[in-house]
Each structure stands twice: as C-alpha cells, then as structure tokens.
Amino acid sequence: MRPTGRASPEVQRIYHRGLGLPWIACILIYCALAERQVKSTVAFPEGGRSWTRPVCALSVVANAGRKNPASNVPNSLASGAVTRASLGRPLHAYPEDQREIEPNGGTILLEVEPPSAKREIATVSDFGPPPQSAPKIDWNRARVLGLSILVGMLSGLNISAFKLAIDFIRDLSYGSEFAEHFPVFCIPVLGGLGVGALLLMGGDFPPGLRGVTREVDSDVVSFCAVNNDEEDRGNTFSMAQRFSRKSFAAVVTLGTGNSLGPEGPAVEAGMSVSRLCMSATGYPFAASKGEISDVVSRVERSRLLLACGAAAGVSAGFNAPLSGVFFALEIVQKSLPTSIGVSSKDENSKICVEAEPLGSESINISAILLASVTSALISELVLGKELALRISSYEFVSPLAELPLYLLLGVLSGLVAALFSGLAQQSKAIFEGTKGPKPVQEVFQNMPLWLKPSLGGLTCGLIGTMFPQVLFFGYETLNSLLSSTDIPTAELFMLLGIKAFSTAVAAASGLVGGTFAPSLFLGGMLGAGFHNVVLDLLQSAQQSIPAWKELEQPILMSGVPAYAMVGAASVLAALFRAPLTASLLLFECTRDYDVILPLMASAGVASLIGDVVEEALEEQKRELDAVSWGDLASIGTTQDDEVCRVEWDDR
Numbered sequence: 001m002r003p004t005g006r007a008s009p010e011v012q013r014i015y016h017r018g019l020g021l022p023w024i025a026c027i028l029i030y031c032a033l034a035e036r037q038v039k040s041t042v043a044f045p046e047g048g049r050s051w052t053r054p055v056c057a058l059s060v061v062a063n064a065g066r067k068n069p070a071s072n073v074p075n076s077l078a079s080g081a082v083t084r085a086s087l088g089r090p091l092h093a094y095p096e097d098q099r100e101i102e103p104n105g106g107t108i109l110l111e112v113e114p115p116s117a118k119r120e121i122a123t124v125s126d127f128g129p130p131p132q133s134a135p136k137i138d139w140n141r142a143r144v145l146g147l148s149i150l151v152g153m154l155s156g157l158n159i160s161a162f163k164l165a166i167d168f169i170r171d172l173s174y175g176s177e178f179a180e181h182f183p184v185f186c187i188p189v190l191g192g193l194g195v196g197a198l199l200l201m202g203g204d205f206p207p208g209l210r211g212v213t214r215e216v217d218s219d220v221v222s223f224c225a226v227n228n229d230e231e232d233r234g235n236t237f238s239m240a241q242r243f244s245r246k247s248f249a250a251v252v253t254l255g256t257g258n259s260l261g262p263e264g265p266a267v268e269a270g271m272s273v274s275r276l277c278m279s280a281t282g283y284p285f286a287a288s289k290g291e292i293s294d295v296v297s298r299v300e301r302s303r304l305l306l307a308c309g310a311a312a313g314v315s316a317g318f319n320a321p322l323s324g325v326f327f328a329l330e331i332v333q334k335s336l337p338t339s340i341g342v343s344s345k346d347e348n349s350k351i352c353v354e355a356e357p358l359g360s361e362s363i364n365i366s367a368i369l370l371a372s373v374t375s376a377l378i379s380e381l382v383l384g385k386e387l388a389l390r391i392s393s394y395e396f397v398s399p400l401a402e403l404p405l406y407l408l409l410g411v412l413s414g415l416v417a418a419l420f421s422g423l424a425q426q427s428k429a430i431f432e433g434t435k436g437p438k439p440v441q442e443v444f445q446n447m448p449l450w451l452k453p454s455l456g457g458l459t460c461g462l463i464g465t466m467f468p469q470v471l472f473f474g475y476e477t478l479n480s481l482l483s484s485t486d487i488p489t490a491e492l493f494m495l496l497g498i499k500a501f502s503t504a505v506a507a508a509s510g511l512v513g514g515t516f517a518p519s520l521f522l523g524g525m526l527g528a529g530f531h532n533v534v535l536d537l538l539q540s541a542q543q544s545i546p547a548w549k550e551l552e553q554p555i556l557m558s559g560v561p562a563y564a565m566v567g568a569a570s571v572l573a574a575l576f577r578a579p580l581t582a583s584l585l586l587f588e589c590t591r592d593y594d595v596i597l598p599l600m601a602s603a604g605v606a607s608l609i610g611d612v613v614e615e616a617l618e619e620q621k622r623e624l625d626a627v628s629w630g631d632l633a634s635i636g637t638t639q640d641d642e643v644c645r646v647e648w649d650d651r
Contacts, residue, residue, distance in 0.1 A: 141363050144301060145370060148308045151277055152371035155270040155312035156378025162247060162269060163383060166262060169255025170473065185461030188471070191256030192457030195249045195511055196450035205246040205512065239279060243272035249512040253453075257471035258460045259502040263317045264514020267327075270313030270375070274305045304364055307332045311368045312375035314581075317516075318389065319379060320588040324372035325365075326581045389520070389589040390479050391565055396594045397556045403601060406566055409530050410602035413570030414609025416526055417519070420500045421575065422617070424515075427508035449510070456509025463502050470499045470521075478517065482524050482568070485560045489536075492529035496522055519575045520568040527567020528560050565595065566602050573603035574610035 173187050182190075199205075250265035307328040315324030396402075429435035431452055433445035444452075464471040469481065481487070481495075503518040538555050542548045565586055573582035583599040 144304065144363060144367055147277055147281070147305060148367035148371040149374050151270070151274045151305060151308045152312045152315075152374030153378055154273045154277070155309060155371070156316045156375040157382070158247075158269050158273055159266045159313060159316040159375070160379050160382035162251065162266065163262065165251045166255045167474070169251055170257070173256050174473075183465075184468075185458070185465045187256050188258045188457035188461040188464065189454050190457070191252050191258055192454035192509070192511060194252035194256075195453040198245050198249045198252075199450045199453075199510070202242070202245050205242070205249060239272075240276060243269070243276070246512060253506075253511045253513050254472050256457070257464060257473065258457055258511050258513065259463075259470050259472060259499065259506045259518065260511060260513020261472065261515060261517025262513065263314065263516030265512060266317040267310050267313035267514070270309035270311070270316075271306050272309070273312075274309030278302060278305055304367055307364075308367055308371035311372040315372040315376040316379035318585060318588070319376055319383075319385075320585055321369075321372040321376040323581055323585040323588055324375070325368050326584050327578065328368050328372075330578045330581050331576055389475060389482075389586075391482055391561055391590055395559060396562055396598065397558050399558075399594060399597050402558060403597070405530075405534060406598045406602040407605050409527060409563065409567055410570050410605030411609050412530065413523060413526060413567060413602065413606040414574040414613065416496070416500075416522060417571050417574035417606065417610050418613040418617070420504065420519075420522060420571075421614075423500060424504040424507055427504040431508045431510070453510040456506045456511050459505045459509075460502050463498060467495065467498050469495055470502050472513075472517070475517070478521050478524060481521075481528075482564045483561055484528075487528065489529050489532040492525045492532070496525040496529065499525070515575065516572070519572045523568035523571030524564040525567075526571060527563040527565065530567065531557070531560050531563035562595075562598075565590070566598050569599050570602040570606035574606035577607050577610060579603035579607045 173190070247265065247269060250262070253260060254262055254265075310332045311324035311328035313324070314327045315321045318324075399406075426435060430440065431444055433441045433443075435441070436444075447455075460471065469477050471477075499518060499521050503515065506513065507515065535555065535557055538557070542555065569582040569586045572585070573579040576582070579600065580603075582603045583596070586599055587595055
C-alpha cells in the first residue's frame with residue numbers, strides 16, 4: 001500500500017520541466033510534413049482477393065485525363081476520363097476478373113468515367129516502378145502546424161493574463177479596505193452591474209463553443225461567402241473588440257465571486273485567438289469557385305484551428321495538455337458538423353460534401369497536440385508549475401473490490417448531472433420570461449437585459465453570506481473540500497444542492513462563466529457524501545450481524561478524497577458527455593495509475609446514464625407536447641360539442 005498517489009520526484013521534475021515535449025514536437029512536425037508512401041488497394045467485390053501497389057499507381061491513375069498526365073499512363077486511360085481513384089474511392093475490379101494479380105504483370109479491369117466510356121484494360125506493368133525520391137515537404141501542412149503553434153502561444157498568454165486579471169479583481173473586491181465599505185452580498189451584485197454595463201456598451205456577447213462553430217459553418221452555406229473572404233479579414237479589429245468585451249465580463253463575474261468557473265471562458269478565449277489568427281492571416285485562403293474540394297479543405301482547416309484553440313484553452317486552464325487534446329477530440333468534434341452543404345452556381349441545387357471526422361488524419365492530431373503543449377508551456381512559464389487542482393494524500397485500498405461502489409457512484413453522478421442540466425434550463429426559461437407564474441413571466445419579459453446579471457449576482461451574494469464555499473475563489477475552496485475528511489454528510493449534500501441552484505441562476509441571468517469548475521464541485525460533494533453514507537451503512541451492518549461483529553476487523557475502504565475525486569470526474573463526464581477528458585484531467589492532477597480504473601469505470605457509467613436520462617426526458621416532452629396540443633385539444637372540442645348539442649335539445 002502506497003502512502004500517497006504521487007509519482008517519484010524525478011518523474012515530476014521531468015514532467016514539469018517538459019524536457020521530452022520539444023522532442024515530441026519535433027517528431028510530430030517531421031511525421032506530419034513528410035509525405036508517406038501510401039499504398040492503394042485494388043479491391044475485388046463480393047469476397048474476392050485484394051492486391052496492393054505503391055503510391056505511384058494511385059497517383060498515375062488519379063492523373064488520368066488531366067492536361068499533363070504522367071508519361072507511363074496507358075493511352076487507354078489518358079482519353080479525358082477521370083477514374084474513381086481521383087474521387088478518393090478504391091479501384092474496383094469487375095467480378096469476372098477475380099484472380100490474383102502478380103506485382104510485375106497481369107491485367108486489371110478498371111471502371112472509368114463518364115459512364116459512356118468503354119471499359120478499358122490496363123496492365124500492371126504499364127504503371128512502372130515506384131519512384132525512389134526523398135520525402136517532400138508539404139508547405140500547406142507546414143502552414144497549418146505553424147498556425148497551431150501560434151494559436152497555442154497566444155492562447156497561453158491570453159489565458160494567463162485572464163487568470164491574473166481575475167486574481168486582481170478578487171483581491172480588490174474582497175480586500176480589507178474595500179470590504180469594509182460594502183457588505184459581502186453586494187460584491188457579486190457589483191459584478192453583475194459590470195456585466196450589464198458591458199452589454200450596454202456593445203450589445204450581446206459573442207457566442208460560445210457551439211455558436212462559434214455555427215458561425216464558421218455559416219460561411220460555407222453561401223458559395224460566394226466562401227470565395228469572398230475579405231469581410232472576415234477586414235473585421236479583425238471588431239472581432240477582437242467583441243472577444244475582449246466577453247473576456248472582461250468573465251473577469252468581472254469571476255473576480256467578484258459569482259458561482260461560475262473560468263474554464264468555459266478560457267476555451268472560448270482559445271477559440272477566439274484561433275479565429276483572430278485566421279482572420280489576420282487570411283488562412284484558410286478563399287476557395288476557387290470551380291473546386292468544391294477547395295471549399296471542403298477550407299472548412300476542415302477552419303474547424304481544425306478552432307479545435308486547436310479549444311485544446312489550448314483547457315491545457316492552459318488546468319495545466320493539463322493531455323486533457324486539452326482529448327477535450328478537442330471528444331467534445332469539440334461533437335459540436336462540429338460532419339458534413340456541409342455548398343451552393344453551386346445553380347442556386348436551386350445543393351451539393352452535400354462529406355467531411356472527414358476531426359482527428360482522423362495525422363495532421364489533425366499533430367496540430368492539436370502542438371497547440372495544447374505550447375499553451376501549457378507558456379502558461380507554466382507565466383503562472384508557474386502549480387496545478388489548478390491539488391489533491392492531498394489519498395489511497396485506494398482495493399480498487400477492484402470497490403468497483404461496484406464506483407459504478408454506483410457513476411449512476412448517481414449521471415442523475416445529478418441530469419438534474420443540474422434540467423435546473424439550468426428551467427432557470428434560463430424563467431429569466432427569458434417563458435416559464436413560471438404569469439406575474440413572474442411579465443416581470444422578466446419587461447426587465448432590461450442589462451439588469452438581469454445583477455439579479456443573478458444578488459442571488460449568489462445572498463447565498464454566499466451563509467455558505468461562502470459556493471462562491472468562486474479560484475480552486476482553493478474546491479481543493480480544501482476535496483481534501484477534507486471531517487465535513488458532516490448533511491453539510492456535503494446541502495452544499496451540493498445550493499451550489500447547483502446558485503450556478504444555474506448565475507448562468508441563466510447572463511453572467512459570463514463556465515460550468516467546468518462547478519461540475520467538479522458538485523461531483524466532489526457527491527463523492528464525499530456517498531463515501532460517508534456507504535461507510536455508515538457498512539458499520540451499521542457490521543454491528544447488527546453477530547458473525548461479522550465477532551471478527552473485529554475494521555472496514556477497509558478508500559478515503560473521502562478518493563471518492564470525492566472519482567465523483568468530480570463522473571459528474572464532469574456526465575455533464576459534458578466526455579468520460580475520457582474527465583478521467584485524464586483527474587489523472588494528470590494526481591499522476592497515479594491506480595486512479596485509472598475507478599475514474600474510467602465511474603465516468604463511463606455516468607456519461608451513459610446522462611445520455612439515457614436525457615433521451616428519456618426528451619421522449620417524455622415530445623409525448624406531453626403531443627397530448628397537450630393534439631389529443632387534449634381534440635378531446636376538449638368533442639366534449640364542448642356534446643355539451644352544446646345537449647343544451648340545444650333541452651331547448
């Protein structure tokens with residue numbers, strides 16, 4: 001049994017200094033830029049054999065029908081037809097030729113386009129030997145990797161300044177001189193008024209993660225918008241102003257202690273830096289009006305750079321580069337559409353082009369890794385090596401024996417995440433004036449938009465006077481709660497409910513912040529309370545069972561910090577549907593391999609339960625909508641008709 005879950009000092013020293021990261025970055029850059037000798041496969045349908053040739057065969061076939069085809073292209077394929085290989089599909093042989101093809105000879109029956117063209121015969125020897133040449137540098141890939149490094153550097157600097165600004169406002173707001181003149185509950189209200197003032201200055205704030213991706217994809221709905229990129233390039237300064245206003249609003253919100261977190265704004269800051277870099281450099285460049293493939297490439301590169309910015313935001317926010325990479329691949333990818341519609345010259349037609357999933361190419365992985373690592377190194381250089389989450393000494397007594405408990409904790413975490421999500425949606429509907437009693441709806445409908453954040457700040461301030469743990473003071477409060485072992489169970493569950501309510505109200509009122517940190521808080525309180533309840537039940541069972549009591553053996557169970565850590569990862573995984581990101585985040589904070597099994601088991605179950613509950617609620621909502629607006633309306637009409645007919649007969 002190890003007393004702590006920490007790695008050796010030598011491992012920590014190497015990790016913190018990042019000695020291996022530059023070498024990893026160099027290897028990734030070389031592998032991404034060097035053109036590999038990809039092999040093409042001639043596939044035989046319906047269970048036939050397949051034969052593989054070097055890349056030269058594919059390139060020759062793809063060049064067929066172009067102005068300057070390669071010299072070794074058979075004349076039969078150089079007649080203006082484009083083979084299916086040029087569209088990225090395999091070369092299919094006809095079923096009647098299902099014999100094995102030798103590398104130096106044989107005949108392949110190929111299909112050429114247009115369909116009116118005859119089937120042509122080409123021998124393997126016509127393709128010639130593969131060229132022996134040194135790997136070439138793909139400068140388009142080099143530009144992407146260079147921009148990813150730039151995005152990582154600027155995001156690291158931006159998020160470091162963002163954190164320092166939050167600390168400055170917090171010290172100013174809760175310092176001894178300032179706090180003497182204002183009651184504590186007024187300080188979050190001042191933060192809400194500051195957010196309202198920023199709304200009055202420039203209108204609504206820029207969209208969040210999903211809104212940013214929708215804005216990017218809206219450019220490709222119009223073919224002209226894709227090809228005329230000057231509008232975005234000329235609006236770099238206005239874009240910077242919009243993003244700066246939202247960052248200032250987040251600083252004011254979090255610096256005054258409102259119950260939100262900094263990771264959401266950090267991710268948006270990284271994506272904002274990415275968009276600014278794309279706007280300033282004009283990359284990805286405008287596509288040719290005649291090449292839909294160029295449009296697809298432009299959109300894919302835009303999405304990739306947005307993912308780089310998101311990964312850099314998480315990496316700098318938690319000083320956890322691996323979590324940033326998986327956040328981009330696991331969460332950002334789900335927000336990015338997998339296909340786009342591009343208007344051709346015919347305005348009445350739409351061409352649907354399937355886009356490759358993010359992360360399926362080596363260039364995508366390399367770019368996201370470079371952005372995440374660079375951002376973490378810059379943040380570490382500015383803010384120091386200290387991790388955001390610091391969990392004190394803990395021990396896992398028997399992860400395998402306690403696995404059923406961790407699975408049960410995952411189920412509870414999924415339910416808590418679903419309840420919190422529903423509470424946040426209801427709170428938003430109330431602030432929008434669409435839910436609640438009629439007088440409440442009228443009040444919120446007539447309330448100015450800039451005044452609503454101060455109402456959310458007032459709610460957080462009043463709650464914070466009685467339960468200051470729910471206010472945001474960095475991660476110090478969460479770290480102390482995760483490390484405590486003597487908090488009463490009732491207080492843990494009370495903090496869980498109050499934190500969920502205050503966070504839902506703060507987010508719905510228009511205060512700017514994220515739910516990353518609050519979800520960790522909720523999970524930590526749930527895990528600690530779950531540990532205490534299970535331990536009390538086991539002790540009661542031991543006292544009530546004579547045979548067990550006679551053994552006089554203490555109940556071996558992991559400590560409160562271990563269950564609090566697993567609960568934090570589980571609620572985070574259920575709320576964002578990201579079990580790998582949540583598990584890796586807590587693993588990077590502990591550097592202990594023993595946590596992997598409990599974290600992944602509980603986080604996976606929690607994410608699954610969250611999906612099941614959400615689908616069930618949506619199905620129930622659809623059924624209620626159908627009944628309330630369909631069946632009930634028809635039933636009411638039928639009953640009214642019958643009443644009228646009876647009254648008429650009585651007359």
